[in-house]
Amino acid sequence: MRAVIQRVKEANVTVDGTVLGAIGVGFVVLLGIHEQDSLTDVDYLVRKISLMRVFEDEDGKMNRDLAAVAGSVLSISQFTLYADTKKGNRPSFVKAARPDVAIPxxxxxxxxxxxxxxxxxxxxxxxxxxxxxxxxxxxxIILDTLDK
Structure with missing residues (x-):
């Protein structure tokens, strides 16, 4: 699994002009799922993201996690994080999990x-x-379960 995590003041996602999800302070997580990923990878990312201390404390140091700032996550599935661009100019997405694996x-x-x-x-x-x-x-921040 690959996650691109962006610290945000606010965020939302729309489909066909309708807001489906919105958050205030927290993370936007763009989540790519590889064809060989498992629940072990899910557990790893959940732990890392929920405990990641990148919010400032009273001294201006990145020392607080999501819970400490009452933060939320806007989670966006993004198979394009597994784009292979080595050959040609059109990315290949063959390493991204198919929906029957990725959705669960x-x-x-x-x-x-x-x-x-x-x-x-x-x-x-x-x-x-x-x-x-x-x-x-x-x-x-970029997290990749291959790097754990």
Missing amino acids: LYNAFNEGLIKAGIPVATGEFGANMAVSLVNDGPVT
């Missing part, structure tokens, strides 16, 4: 965050989504 893992990721006490908003899996956000910092 995406849902497990969101449920894991909720069980960790993090409010989660989502878009619509497989839809053409418009994501709007106010980046805070900007702070952008």
Whole structure:
């Protein structure tokens, strides 16, 4: 699994002009699921993201996690994070998990965050989504379960 995490002041996702999910302070998580990912990868990312200390404390140090700032997650499925651009100019997405594998893992990721006490908003899996956000910092972190 690959996650691009952006610290935000606010964010929302729309499909066909309708807002499906919105958050205030927290993370926008763009989540790519590899064809070989498993629930072990989900657990790893849930733990890392829910405990990631990148929000400023009273001394201006990045020392607070989502719970400490009453933050939320806007979770967006994004198979394009597994684009292979080595050959030609048209990316290949063959390493991205197919929906029958990706959807249950995406849902497990969101449920894991909720069980960790993090409010989660989502878009619509497989839809053409418009994501709007106010980046805070900007702070952008990339996590890849292959690197754990």
